[in-house]
Amino acid sequence: MKGIGHYKDQLHSSGLKDSDLATMIDRFAGAIDEYGSQYIEEMRGIASAVNTDLAAILLLNARTEILKLARRREKGQEDFIQSDGCTGVFVMPGATRDDVFIHAQNWDWKAECAETAVVLKIKRDDGPDIITFTEAGGLARTGFNSAGISISGNYLETERDYRELGVPLAIIRRKVLEQDQLALSMQAVYATRKSASNNMMIGHAHGIAIDFECAPDETFLVHPQDGVLVHANHFQSPIALSKLLDKGVANMPDSLYRDLRVRQLLQPHIGAVTIDTVKTALSDTFETPYSVCRPPRRSPLSNNQSATVAMIVMVPGTGEMEVALLPALGAHFWKYSLDMQISPIERPPQVQTNAA
Structure with a gap:
């Protein structure tokens, strides 16, 4: 392979x-x-x-x-390595034109990985079916399941990383997608000890979405504001920033404005956001090649070409996923679908009041 x-x-x-x-x-x-x-x-x-x-x-x-x-292990090289720099987006149903939950991501990594990326459908007898965009041979990365639960991830880095052995991130993401209950998906992220920090965005088609900023041994929550949440590769939680040393920004300083740019581009459309609105925001070229949508460029830290390898846009409520490889070179979206089995929202019983 x-x-x-x-x-x-x-x-x-x-x-x-x-x-x-x-x-x-x-x-x-x-x-x-x-x-x-x-x-x-x-x-x-x-x-x-x-x-x-x-x-x-x-x-x-x-x-x-x-x-x-x-x-x-290389002396003096501990903090210098090309990382998965991603920009993730939640748009809540109330902020969209069609009252649907949209979950999207730009995956920034090595440009050559566009040649080994796949969309994997997993038919299961013991839980919800899964659709996930990942590298060939990977168990999961960005995706959703037939119960309406979605996940994407972003690189984070702190001084607590790699002090102890934990469960690899790809396996945790797969565990999230195997659950038919949102609470159990969130537990998989919140309670599983990791080797390194990571940001995991978990949502549900019915309009619940929480961003989990994870250190190896502690997790911090970030919630959507005005129906939108955008996350790049730096910590946003004030509590996290008061307790941790965010080391990732040194390698990815563009993270500091990537989330701001996407939020600014979505904000005028709140209440009328569509899939195309999200695609346009994630195609932003401000400060290219250090942009939200990154064309292939030589990494200053290695001989590899860094790029936005893929743009993934998901609407779990309708079972839709769209993927464009190397979108900065001209975005052609491939459409995928998953048969959904989302439980309806249970309405509380009406309380009947008897007249005195």
């Missing part, structure tokens, strides 16, 4: 020995197996299907953690 080779080459170029990589993978395999052995079995099946070994698929599903740990 091309994606596996790409990450192995990057790890070798950082000076990581094969024996050290194998040790890292084994440690994460243990954490995943303890969290849910079914994930190991699924990865084993993927490995068999593409004629590779389990370790390669484990690498894909823990690549954020392993790439960062490998770079931290």
Whole structure:
């Protein structure tokens, strides 16, 4: 698989020995197996299907953690690594023209990953079906399930990262999408110990959406304002900022205005926002190439081309997902759908008052 080779080459170029990589993978395999052995079995099946070994698929599903740990082993290089810089959006039903919940994201990463990205549909007998945009071989990234629960993620970085072993982010996201109850999806994010910080945006088709700013051992909540929430790659929670050192901004200073730009572009349309409104906002080119929608550019931290690899726009209530690869080069959207089984909102029984 091309994606596996790409990450192995990057790890070798950082000076990581094969024996050290194998040790890292084994440690994460243990954490995943303890969290849910079914994930190991699924990865084993993927490995068999593409004629590779389990370790390669484990690498894909823990690549954020392993790439960062490998770079931290290089003396003086701990804080310098290209990261998944993403911009995520919630638009609540009351802020949209059609009274629907919209959940969208720009995924900024290595441009070559556009060649290995897939939209994966998972038909399940023991829970809701899933549709997720991810890298080939990955169990989940950005997506929603047939119960109307959606998730996207953004890179964050703090001084607490990688002090202890935790569950890889891709596995947590998959756990979120396997739930038929929103509370259980939120529990998977809130209660699962992680190796590193991350921002996870969880929503529901009926109009509940919460942003979880996660440190490895603590989680902070951010809520939509005026029907909109936009999150890039820096902490927004005042409580989080009072307790943590936000280290990600040094590598991604454009994060400080990406969320502001998208919010500014959506604000005039509150009450009439559509999918096209969100696409336009996420296509913003202010300060390009350090923009919301990033054309391929050479990363100052590596020899890789960094870009907005994909724009993903989801309407869980109607089972719609649209994806454009490398949208800064001309956005062509592919449309996908999932058969939905969303429970209706239960109305409280009317209280009857008897006249005296």
